[in-house]
Amino acid sequence: MSLTTVIAAHTVVEYLDHNNWIIIDCRFSLADPQAGINAYRLGHLPHARYVHLENDLSAAVTSLTGRHPLPDFNQLTKKIAALGITFNNQIVVYDDAGGAFATRLWWLLRCLGHASVAVLDGGIQHWLAQNYPTTTDLPRYKVGHFKAYLDTTRWLETRDIENNLARKSICLIDARTAERYRGEHEPIDPVAGHIPGALNRPFQANMNTNGLFLSSDELHHQFKTLIHDSPAEHVVHMCGSGVTACHNLLAMEHAGLTGSKLYAGSWSEWIRNKNRPIATQ
Structure with a gap:
């Protein structure tokens, strides 16, 4: 059995x-930034290992x-191996934010x-509720043998976004809240607004x-309503820093x-250059 998108808690408990x-x-x-590891030390799923968004999953x-x-990615490969992971393992990732952070690791492993990596549906909150x-x-574990087969086609750089938007060859979806997308409220980044032409779907x-x-059928309907005739492979997801955007990417895969x-x-990278256009409302 290989699970590749979302996994229910009742399935995970059977395979603990x-x-x-x-x-x-x-x-x-x-x-x-220390809240996650502190929460892990206070209680986690049996046998669970911990990864830190900034120390392990970001440069x-x-x-x-x-x-x-x-x-x-060379360093990440070593860290993945240090977690005891091999290509024979089924991986389950979770957080306490609906998958907002766990999907980053889900995407990186892909x-x-x-x-064979799936996000725990409902996170630790749903797990505890059951x-x-x-x-x-x-947990104690040995270093695994993990050889990466990096697929660089899974992401785009800023120049790619600029060029493809100019050619109208991509459908860009912003996963931030509607208030941040419209530029009405920006609690994190120094500039508010969104990339002109981007659609909004909060994760x-x-x-x-x-x-x-949501069910795969409902997600399929909602995304098709959003992207219309754009092929899925022409859709590009973004957010504030490339983390929660993975949630929309996972949802499309699940659909x-x-x-x-x-x-x-x-x-947060787009606004590094003041010459790049910004839209509000």
Whole structure:
């Protein structure tokens, strides 16, 4: 069995002690970068290992990059191996933000050639609501053998975005909230607004009121209504820093709309150059 998009908690609990399954805690807070690891130490899914968005899944910020640049993939490959991961493992990733951070690792593993990775539906909140077990024990594991097969076609650079928008050859979707997209409220980045021509679909729209993913049929309908006749492989996702955009990418994959890409630098990189156009409203 290979699960590649979203996985239900009741399925994960059945495989908790399966040697081939590896669970990774991706909890993180933009307001407090240590909050995730602190929460992990206070309680996590049994056998879960922890990764940190900024220390493990991002490179250092520079004057030209967004807030969460893509990691050095050679270094990331070593970190993945250090977690004990091999290509034989089914990976389950989770967080406490509806998958907003876990989908970053989901996407990165796919870039490295590992497709058998799924996001825990509902995150740790839903897990706890089902009275499933947690622990404070730290897992023991050996370094795995992980050889990357990097697929650089899965993301676009800023120059690619500029050129493709000029040619009208991509459908760009912004995963930020509507207020941030319209430039009415910008709590993180120094410039408000959005890239001209980008559509808006806040990633929260992928979930119901219980924090679970909408059905694949409903997601398919909603995305097709948004992108109309644009092929899925011409869709590019962005957000503030290239993290929560992966949530929309996952939702499309879960809906059977495969092949969309990520604008890795996203809004926080776009605004590094004051000559790039900005739209509001």
